[in-house]
Amino acid sequence: MDFSYSEEQRQLADSLRRFIEERYPLETRRHANGFSRDAWRTYAEFGVLGLVIGAEYGGFDADATDTFAVQFEAGRALLPEPLIACAVMAAGLIQRHGTETQREAWLPPIAEGREIMTLAYQETCTRYDFARPSTLAQAHADGFQLDGEKVHVWHGETARSLIVSAWNASAQAVSLFVVPSTAAGVSMRPYPALDGARDAHVTLKAVRVPESAMIGDGTHGAAMLETALELGIAALCAASAGALERLIEMTAEYLNMRKQFGQPLARFQALRHRIADMAVQKELAVSMAHLAASAIDHPDAVERCRMISSAKLIVSQAARFVGEQAVQLHGGMGVTAELPVGDYFKALTAASLRLGDADHHADVLANLPAGASSRALTA
Template identity: 85%
Template sequence: MDFSYSEEQRQLADSLRRFTEERYPLEARRKANGFSRDAWRMYAELGVLGLVIGSEHGGFDGQATDTFAVQFEAGRALLPEPLIPCAVMAAGLIQRYGSEAQRHAWLPPIAEGREIMTLAYQEPSARYDFARPSTVAEARDDGFLLEGEKVHVWHGEAAQSLIVSAWNPSAQAVSLFVVPSSAAGVSVRAYPTLDGTRDAQVTLNAVRVPTSALIGEAARGEAMLETALELGIAALCAASAGALDRLIEMTAEYLSTRKQFGQPLARFQALRHRVADMAVQKELALSMAHLAASAIDHPGAVERRRMISSAKLIVSRAARFVGEQAVQLHGGMGVTAELAVGDYFKSLMVASLRLGDAEFHADVLANLPIEPGTHALAA
């Protein structure tokens, strides 16, 4: 896959960068508390929210390279809004598996910025396991009755709708449902996260949804959810690569201006070597982010999962290394609000935990079957 930007991708990336630099600086992003309505409208105007949505539903038929270009810039700017959970994961899931009625109902509002949707799939004590949720969806004549609890719902407070995973006894499988956050019996308790965004704990107490809320086939919820998570991981790897790129730029600028013993810190060979090591890790993360994007359309499920998990594992390790080095090279200033380095470090640490941390993806790789002609990309 060719990852050089097309003219349209370059224009979109440049437009997003100009917006963040001129109209949405770091100070404003810090005050946004995880979400800015003005910024969200701008994302819709730029076409970011409808990127993966089909043109017949108001989108732009975007591919993996388009998502990469946008998320790389979003990561460079630490955009706090739910671009990945809504515009990539939820929109991508409905685009692929929703009925025509569901696509018509949900995709145009997402593309236009009128609807925010996120996934609610993690549960207490289950960590990253989503294969057998304790949330249950009992079939009723007029639909389903949902009962359960979800945690770590990414931007759950801002979402008007949730894609909820639940065990469906009638299908003996995991099913996915669109549940309005305002539905009777839905309780959303939001809380701040380390990176300045907000997650939520969602309680479903005898929540009734119609049959039309069921996404795709009742017995294919696990496979559909895995696809959405793969889309999210690829986008998150691109965003982390963008954050690493900007973090190294800031560190190099600081070392060039900060003086010690009458000369810039950048003159000290040992420090230059540390920045070089950071650059190596960034390039490795960037390459793996490209790999994750190329994996999205790979026909083989096992090899696709191998590529996605390898990317998430290596990008997470690179993020920790580069983040820690950046903070140390800034000295005491690295942990103050005066500089942005701390914001980037915290964002990268949270990103490394979302959608499976390094340990989880190492386990995934260890348990995948080795197909003929393939090899493990990470150990």
């Protein structure tokens, strides 16, 4: 399989890297508090926010390999903005499952950078199980009333709208609703996550939304969430692979600069072997990230699930190995704020936990026999 970039993908990746190097350096990103409005406008100008959105809604009809190219660069730079949560997961969910009216209402603002949307689906004590939400949606004459709590809402503080999962008693199924973060009854407790994102704990008390806020027909919310999570995992694997590449580059540069016994540390064979081991793990992560991207449009749900969970498992394991090695090879400097190695280690650790950790995806693979349906459809 050919994983090389097309000319358009290379141009987009190069443009994004030049912007990061010239106008959005690490120190600026560190002080962005999880979001930069200027950077977000630039992403919209580059077309990054509309990659998964159809051309008729202001997007570019891009495929998963285009998303890989962007997220790989975003991961290399540890871009703090909700590129995956909003421009991949939320936009991809609406593009694939929203009605025509919903696509026209929500996709153009996302592509133009005017709307920031994220998923609110995780709940207390459920870990990564999203198929049995305790949040309830009660039907009323003018729409629905939502009551419940959502935890670990990725970029919750930044989002202007939330895609909330709830048990719809009238449909006896999980339904998804677009809820403005400023709607009456929505309270948000933001907090900084390990990777610098501003996540949130969201409480919904008697939140009224119109029927038009429900995505699709309200009976396939779990399957819709599955789609969004698969898109997010593939993008997160690509971002992690990019971060791994940059972390190894920084570690090699440090070993060439730092001297011991009158010569650079890079001259010591044992340390060179450790860098080689890190490079092997990085290449494995890149290959699996490509596999996840290629799986997005796979027609078989079981095989798609197997490929994506395998990628997340292996990329998470590679992230832990490379991150730990990088910190150790930097010595005492590896745990200081002076060098960016700590930023990358924390970001990779957070990415390993988001959208299912290694143990979760190992369980998914162990419980996915041949001929089984996908996770969402069997839940």
